Amino acid sequence: MVCGDWLRKRADLSPMNVALVDGTTKEKWTYKELHEQALRWAMFFQDKGLQQGDRVVVVAQNSPIFFEMMFACLKIGCVLTPLNWRLSEAEIREIALHAEPALMVLDDFSLQAFPTLQTLGFQWEPLNRVKEKINTQEFHGLIDESKPKDYLPWLMIYTGGTTGKPKGVVLTERAINWNAYNTIITWGLTEKDTTLTYMPMFHTGGINALSIPLLMAGGTVVVANKFSASEAIQLLHEYTCTIALFVPTMYHMIVEDPLFQKMPFSSMTAFLSGGAPCPHTIYEKFQQRNLPFKEGYGLTEAGPNNFSITPERAHTKVGSVGKPMLLNEVKIVNNEGLEVQTGEVGELIIKGNHMFTEYFRNEKATMETLRNGWLHTGDLAKQDHEGDYFIVGRKKEMIISGGENIYPLEIEQVLIAHPNVREATIIGVKDERWGERVIAYVSVKSPEVITVSTLIEHMRPSLASYKLPKEIVILHELPKTAVGKIDKKRLVESYKIGG
Structure with missing residues (x-):
């Protein structure tokens, strides 16, 4: 199935509907304006010599x-490759070298950070300078949109690297x-x-979870930058999301903000949690x-949307992501690849046309x-027996202690x-006697009134003795990845060196 340029069609169907809003400047883009700006960018890319398949x-x-x-990249067959600007300079240099771009576009923050x-030998342009140029240029030349691009790469998103070096996930227009x-x-x-997204645009959650689906449906996407709980609550109401x-x-900060109890959220049909299991x-x-409120599940390589559950059902089945969506399949298998029994x-394995094609240059x-x-x-x-799915954790994070499987x-x-x-958060570390032992890291609200022993006593009625952490480390704040997940990899490395 070749969809063609659906943005052009959406601009024909809903030209004056608001497609995008800048949550900071309040600037708005209609679908007509978004389509015209994409054409201007496409012409700019062509003028820079970009060809089909270029990053x-x-x-x-x-x-x-x-x-x-x-x-714009879709229109000329290029591959948009957003990089994580929260990385160190050494990390982002390594990824840029791996991607081998035909062109780099850098905003003011990135130019300074x-x-x-700019010295890697790749062609580059400052974002603001290009923006000024394309906003004043006249349309010229032709954009060839007739070639089927359904199976051509459109996006390459690098994974967070929580279990190793970041990998370039190649996503086609079809996916x-x-x-x-x-x-x-x-x-x-x-x-x-209407949706509000603070999820970074170098992450599938910011692009594919709600933004692209809503733009295809003709809705509105409010794009915000630096997360603030009070600002998020205000924007949700200002734009009747x-x-x-x-x-x-983010939800931790939202529910603790005083505005959470004051605002009605009357327009909201679903608060969706993703990126990690929700407490x-x-x-x-x-x-x-x-x-x-409900929880979802996905990953850069598939979707990221794979399950559906109503808020009403989520209320009675806390922690469930529901059932598979209409156009994908899922199974749960053991180490031999055979489906497991209920319970x-x-x-978890997934199948569907929304899956990625490959990891870039990593066969x-x-x-x-x-x-x-x-x-x-x-x-x-x-x-469970009603067909609802529950995510238990990462396979690589499962801890085997004394022969028992422990799920963090x-x-x-x-x-x-x-x-x-x-x-x-829970990590497992090597132990000569038990194989692995359970270590807990926690951040607390009032450090002066809590001790390790009180936490152990709190857990004892709910957990078997072999699941109780052998150590509990109390920190002011737990380290996070660029998308707000707790960085277990950093905690494991820190524990190994005695940090």
Whole structure:
């Protein structure tokens, strides 16, 4: 199925509907304006000599202009490659060299933060200078949109690298569009929907979770940059948002903000949590206010949307991501690749037209992940007798201590239920006697009134003795990845060196 230039068609159908809003400047883009800006960017890319398959690396903070560049790349067959501007200069240099861009576009922040990117030998342009140029230029030449690009790469998103070096996930137009079809149909999105996204545009959550599906449906995407709980609450009301995705760390800050109790959120049909398993305490805060809250599951390589659950069902099945969406398949398998029984834990595998094509120049990792048409997620899950799915944790994070399988998420949920615990995470470290031992890291609200022994006593009624952490480390704040997940990799490395 070749969709063609659906942005052009959307601009024909809904020319004056608002497509994008800059949450900071309040500037708005209609669909007509977005399409025209994408054409201007496409002509600029062509003038720079870009050809089909070339990578356009973008290092820039969140802005609606990202979508102008993204649709421009689609029009001429280039691959938009957004990089994580929260990385160190050494890390971002390494990824840029791996991507081998035909052009780099850098915003003012990146020009100052990563000056050596300009010395790598790749063609580059400052974002603001290009923006001024294309806003004043006249249309010229032709953009050849007749060639089918359905199976050509459109995006390359680098993974967070929490389990190793970042990998370039190649997504075709077909994969991105099928994720959008699946989301629009299964979640019932329409042009009346509006979302607010603080999720970074170098992350699939910022691009593919809600932004692209809503733009295809004709809705509105409000793009915000630096997350603030009070600002987020205000923007949700200012633009009468109907659905929004935040990661659990953001939800922690939202429910603790005084505005959370004051605002009605009357337009919201769904608060969606993703990026990491959500603490049950967050569910409770939303249930207390009778607000629609649910959890999703996805990954850069597939979707990221794969399951659907109503807020009403999520209320009775806390922690469940629901059932598979209409246009994808899922299974839970054991180490031999056989489907497990109801209630048993196994690896979640996914199949569908929304899957990635390959890891860029990493054939080994691609073959390990894509097998017999199925994507092996590396995530552990189980299914209950009603067919609802629950994510248990990462396969690589499962701890085997004394021959017993221990799932960190179970312990984390118990720890977070303590009223004085803000965040908690569990890691496993090597142990000569037990094979591995359980270590807990927590951040607390009032350090002066909590001790390790009180936390152990809090957990004891809910957990078997072999699941209790052998050590608990209390920190002021737990380290985070660029998208707000707790950085377990850094904690493991820190523990190894005695930090």
